[in-house]
Amino acid sequence: MSTKRVGIVDTTFARYDMARAAMEELKQLCSVKLERRTVPGIKDLPVESKVLLDGGCDLVMAFGMPGSKPIDKQCAHEASLGLIIAQLLTNKHIIEVFVFEDEASTDQELAELADRRAREHARNVYRLLFKPGELTKLAGTGQREGGPDAGPLRR
Amino acid sequence: MSTKRVGIVDTTFARYDMARAAMEELKQLCSVKLERRTVPGIKDLPVESKVLLDGGCDLVMAFGMPGSKPIDKQCAHEASLGLIIAQLLTNKHIIEVFVFEDEASTDQELAELADRRAREHARNVYRLLFKPGELTKLAGTGQREGGPDAGPLRR
Amino acid sequence: MSTKRVGIVDTTFARYDMARAAMEELKQLCSVKLERRTVPGIKDLPVESKVLLDGGCDLVMAFGMPGSKPIDKQCAHEASLGLIIAQLLTNKHIIEVFVFEDEASTDQELAELADRRAREHARNVYRLLFKPGELTKLAGTGQREGGPDAGPLRR
Amino acid sequence: MSTKRVGIVDTTFARYDMARAAMEELKQLCSVKLERRTVPGIKDLPVESKVLLDGGCDLVMAFGMPGSKPIDKQCAHEASLGLIIAQLLTNKHIIEVFVFEDEASTDQELAELADRRAREHARNVYRLLFKPGELTKLAGTGQREGGPDAGPLRR
Amino acid sequence: MSTKRVGIVDTTFARYDMARAAMEELKQLCSVKLERRTVPGIKDLPVESKVLLDGGCDLVMAFGMPGSKPIDKQCAHEASLGLIIAQLLTNKHIIEVFVFEDEASTDQELAELADRRAREHARNVYRLLFKPGELTKLAGTGQREGGPDAGPLRR
Numbered sequence: 001m002s003t004k005r006v007g008i009v010d011t012t013f014a015r016y017d018m019a020r021a022a023m024e025e026l027k028q029l030c031s032v033k034l035e036r037r038t039v040p041g042i043k044d045l046p047v048e049s050k051v052l053l054d055g056g057c058d059l060v061m062a063f064g065m066p067g068s069k070p071i072d073k074q075c076a077h078e079a080s081l082g083l084i085i086a087q088l089l090t091n092k093h094i095i096e097v098f099v100f101e102d103e104a105s106t107d108q109e110l111a112e113l114a115d116r117r118a119r120e121h122a123r124n125v126y127r128l129l130f131k132p133g134e135l136t137k138l139a140g141t142g143q144r145e146g147g148p149d150a151g152p153l154r155r
Numbered sequence: 156m157s158t159k160r161v162g163i164v165d166t167t168f169a170r171y172d173m174a175r176a177a178m179e180e181l182k183q184l185c186s187v188k189l190e191r192r193t194v195p196g197i198k199d200l201p202v203e204s205k206v207l208l209d210g211g212c213d214l215v216m217a218f219g220m221p222g223s224k225p226i227d228k229q230c231a232h233e234a235s236l237g238l239i240i241a242q243l244l245t246n247k248h249i250i251e252v253f254v255f256e257d258e259a260s261t262d263q264e265l266a267e268l269a270d271r272r273a274r275e276h277a278r279n280v281y282r283l284l285f286k287p288g289e290l291t292k293l294a295g296t297g298q299r300e301g302g303p304d305a306g307p308l309r310r
Numbered sequence: 311m312s313t314k315r316v317g318i319v320d321t322t323f324a325r326y327d328m329a330r331a332a333m334e335e336l337k338q339l340c341s342v343k344l345e346r347r348t349v350p351g352i353k354d355l356p357v358e359s360k361v362l363l364d365g366g367c368d369l370v371m372a373f374g375m376p377g378s379k380p381i382d383k384q385c386a387h388e389a390s391l392g393l394i395i396a397q398l399l400t401n402k403h404i405i406e407v408f409v410f411e412d413e414a415s416t417d418q419e420l421a422e423l424a425d426r427r428a429r430e431h432a433r434n435v436y437r438l439l440f441k442p443g444e445l446t447k448l449a450g451t452g453q454r455e456g457g458p459d460a461g462p463l464r465r
Numbered sequence: 466m467s468t469k470r471v472g473i474v475d476t477t478f479a480r481y482d483m484a485r486a487a488m489e490e491l492k493q494l495c496s497v498k499l500e501r502r503t504v505p506g507i508k509d510l511p512v513e514s515k516v517l518l519d520g521g522c523d524l525v526m527a528f529g530m531p532g533s534k535p536i537d538k539q540c541a542h543e544a545s546l547g548l549i550i551a552q553l554l555t556n557k558h559i560i561e562v563f564v565f566e567d568e569a570s571t572d573q574e575l576a577e578l579a580d581r582r583a584r585e586h587a588r589n590v591y592r593l594l595f596k597p598g599e600l601t602k603l604a605g606t607g608q609r610e611g612g613p614d615a616g617p618l619r620r
Numbered sequence: 621m622s623t624k625r626v627g628i629v630d631t632t633f634a635r636y637d638m639a640r641a642a643m644e645e646l647k648q649l650c651s652v653k654l655e656r657r658t659v660p661g662i663k664d665l666p667v668e669s670k671v672l673l674d675g676g677c678d679l680v681m682a683f684g685m686p687g688s689k690p691i692d693k694q695c696a697h698e699a700s701l702g703l704i705i706a707q708l709l710t711n712k713h714i715i716e717v718f719v720f721e722d723e724a725s726t727d728q729e730l731a732e733l734a735d736r737r738a739r740e741h742a743r744n745v746y747r748l749l750f751k752p753g754e755l756t757k758l759a760g761t762g763q764r765e766g767g768p769d770a771g772p773l774r775r
Contacts, residue, residue, distance in 0.1 A: 017760035038755040047707035082704035084237035087202035107773040135193040140172035153262040239392035242357035290348040295327035308417040394547035397512035445503040450482035463572040549702035552667035600658040605637035
């Protein structure tokens with residue numbers, strides 16, 4: 001089996017280098033070839049991701065950090081729809097790793113959340129590519145990337 | 156006629172194993188080949204469903220349990236649009252089985268709702284694949300999967 | 311000219327059998343071949359409609375009755391977008407006949423509204439297929455299917 | 466150069482015959498072949514426009530007059546998205562001419578607004594087809610079809 | 621390597637000639653062939669951009685200045701989605717440069733914001749085409765085109 005290729009796309013708009021955290025994590029988990037691209041904002045992520053997938057990447061991680069204003073939420077919505085359409089046109093996964101500025105109250109907390117979420121999604125990427133059965137073992141268990149897991153419903 | 160293949164896609168984000176309930180129900184109703192995949196979140200459902208449909212599944216059930224925050228509703232909206240587009244690109248049904256966290260007030264109730272909805276939608280899948288006439292007999296009768304049926308309008 | 315084929319797609323979720331009303335009306339207006347399918351909910355309408363159009367139907371009527379909660383409106387929005395995309399992929403019309411539960415205050419009124427809207431849209435289908443000039447005569451006249459017409463602006 | 470063909474699509478839902486106004490204006494400006502179609506509502510505009518474009522029209526004008534209720538705004542949103550997708554699938558322009566019922570307070574004012582907007586957009590169509598340089602001369606000058614122009618920002 | 625071609629699409633609706641500012645900036649940064657088109661409003665940007673990309677442009681800049689009313693925000697949302705879909709269909713970037721009327725309180729400030737944003741996005745275009753590594757150096761640093769940069773999160 002040839003080495004898997006994982007695309008990494010992030011933005012200059014984001015305020016934390018999530019891509020680096022995810023790449024560090026991925027390298028510890030498995031041997032994959034990484035191809036990194038940076039675009040200005042989250043709405044530029046879909047096409048850059050699609051170009052990488054069409055160019056041979058097996059999966060792309062797309063990182064973004066939308067601001068807290070309503071227009072930022074709308075941009076994130078548009079970007080997410082674009083990422084979903086890009087996946088449907090390529091039949092490959094794009095793992096969206098978005099952290100919203102209002103998910104934490106201090107810069108420090110937001111950076112830590114972004115770092116953890118990037119790393120936990122890197123683990124999801126590893127599982128999708130190499131260990132899909134591990135994901136099924138976690139099905140319905142309330143995983144929350146970057147935060148405390150919600151856990152399964154208590155009955 | 157060859158055995159029908161049904162794809163089952165769920166998430167690690169969900170807090171109840173709806174896929175298992177649906178698979179149990181389906182096995183009691185008919186003989187189908189089941190192919191299960193698990194992805195991290197609901198926005199990963201569309202492409203995974205499409206891959207299964209393009210790979211030969213006749214229909215996919217997609218399970219998700221969005222949280223109660225506005226961003227969760229938006230994610231569900233994006234996932235639903237993706238599922239609809241995936242269907243239009245494959246000309247096959249994806250039965251979306253989503254349970255929103257705020258549809259019930261306790262974990263127990265939410266789990267029971269999720270279980271019933273999964274099972275009742277499994278019956279819909281059975282009908283779509285093998286007994287379409289049964290669905291037409293129920294046309295306009297106010298069916299509500301998982302909850303009490305609304306019933307037809309009283310005149 | 312061969313007989314026109316009209317697809318009829320409705321849901322088990324709806325609380326009134328609009329499809330039957332429309333089919334009755336259509337049969338009185340013209341000779342068409344009707345093909346009826348029933349799906350669980352409105353988000354299942356787009357792909358079923360597209361399958362019928364790709365299978366040779368000249369036009370599809372898609373019936374739905376969304377509930378009154380915000381999530382129901384969102385589902386209707388998603389279904390409508392799917393129906394529009396299905397039309398663009400087939401270059402054929404899908405006449406969407408949706409009645410929202412909060413358009414009337416009693417079951418009786420809602421049923422009557424649904425019945426009238428279904429029948430008036432059947433007349434639109436007849437015109438689209440056989441008498442497009444009749445529609446142009448009504449252009450800009452404020453037609454409202456199922457309710458009192460708004461009429462043209464009074465100057 | 467062969468005569469340009471312009472499609473004209475409007476609705477029976479609208480309360481003013483904007484298509485007629487635009488056609489009058491277009492005939493005064495240039496020699497084009499007009500092909501008019503009328504559909505029931507604005508959500509029927511995208512596919513009818515696409516059929517005309519695929520049939521050889523160089524451009525389509527799509528006229529609609531959404532009501533003032535939230536559901537009407539949602540329908541307009543869905544129609545607009547459909548019109549944009551139809552353009553992307555054909556690489557031709559569809560000039561959307563929508564007038565919202567709540568843009569004016571009396572029938573008389575609304576009719577006058579609709580008439581002016583239809584005519585001014587007919588001029589845009591003329592420019593797009595025959596005088597694209599005239600549009601560039603107007604770039605960034607705050608044109609408002611049907612109303613007083615906003616004009617360029619005063620510095 | 622042949623000269624890169626950059627499409628420039630703007631509107632007559634906008635109240636500032638952002639395209640001119642961006643073209644000036646681009647010419648100072650690099651040698652590219654510019655192709656400018658002007659359309660009436662932002663919803664006309666997607667197809668015009670796609671036509672340019674299909675015609676050989678390597679990248680398009682799309683300029684718009686939505687008004688401050690809710691309907692203007694909705695139009696911007698529709699245009700943004702169209703621009704994203706156009707990119708996915710061509711595998712090329714469209715850099716959206718939108719300035720909302722309510723981003724500044726005076727005409728003077730709005731014009732200055734529009735001018736700066738257009739120029740800073742021209743620099744992004746230069747980097748995407750010729751210096752992608754420069755963008756990666758800026759990854760996660762909180763760049764804000766036209767305004768003061770947010771900067772990276774302080775830890």
